Amino acid sequence: MNDLAPSRRRKDLDRERERRVELLDAARALFFQHGYRGTTMQQIASRAGYSKRTVYLDYLHKDELFISVCAEGLELLLGILQRIPVDQLDTEVCIERFPDALIGFSREHAEYFRMIFSEATPAIMAACSEPLRQRVAALERACLGTVVTLVERAMREGKIRQVDPWETAGVFVGASTGIILLTMGGSQTLFTRERLESLSRQAVQTLWRGVRREPDTPTQQ
Numbered sequence: 001m002n003d004l005a006p007s008r009r010r011k012d013l014d015r016e017r018e019r020r021v022e023l024l025d026a027a028r029a030l031f032f033q034h035g036y037r038g039t040t041m042q043q044i045a046s047r048a049g050y051s052k053r054t055v056y057l058d059y060l061h062k063d064e065l066f067i068s069v070c071a072e073g074l075e076l077l078l079g080i081l082q083r084i085p086v087d088q089l090d091t092e093v094c095i096e097r098f099p100d101a102l103i104g105f106s107r108e109h110a111e112y113f114r115m116i117f118s119e120a121t122p123a124i125m126a127a128c129s130e131p132l133r134q135r136v137a138a139l140e141r142a143c144l145g146t147v148v149t150l151v152e153r154a155m156r157e158g159k160i161r162q163v164d165p166w167e168t169a170g171v172f173v174g175a176s177t178g179i180i181l182l183t184m185g186g187s188q189t190l191f192t193r194e195r196l197e198s199l200s201r202q203a204v205q206t207l208w209r210g211v212r213r214e215p216d217t218p219t220q221q
Contacts, residue, residue, distance in 0.1 A: 071135055175204060
């Protein structure tokens with residue numbers, strides 16, 4: 001009996017992990033298709049082949065599942081941002097690559113982009129467990145940190161004036177993602193997707209010029 005207990009426990013743990021994966025897979029598919037508001041716990045349970053009560057054994061509520069899927073997207077985005085070869089490129093070139101990375105992410109992973117930058121709210125995040133909130137906060141900080149590093153580097157190089165690097169990086173991200181979201185709204189008729197993506201790049205470049213350090217002007221005699 002004692003020999004069977006550890007084996008049975010391992011099987012139970014394996015089954016629990018498998019169930020969590022199946023539920024998350026079902027939730028992801030439904031969130032991608034119907035969004036946060038259009039998805040219910042009953043739909044997730046039915047798609048995964050479980051009762052609604054079973055879902056609550058692994059996830060507190062829909063918010064926990066939604067933010068778990070958002071965390072997956074943030075991990076993908078972080079990987080894309082970290083592939084920018086910052087050590088090999090001039091700071092300004094790296095800044096130009098940043099909106100390109102966001103645009104690429106929005107094209108390749110449109111559903112994740114929409115969930116992260118449009119549907120996720122502080123209220124949804126606040127409802128989640130502390131470990132999940134910490135995981136997402138760390139991912140968000142790491143993503144924004146890639147831009148912070150460039151801003152700090154530009155200040156050290158004397159290319160821009162002294163600014164708050166985190167606030168400046170936040171402005172860059174907000175401007176770029178806000179314009180990209182217009183390409184995904186479905187009602188935008190004034191500009192094409194390509195034009196809006198170009199505007200996203202221009203927004204970052206304009207903001208960059210706004211913080212550039214003015215060259216010292218000679219004192220008039």
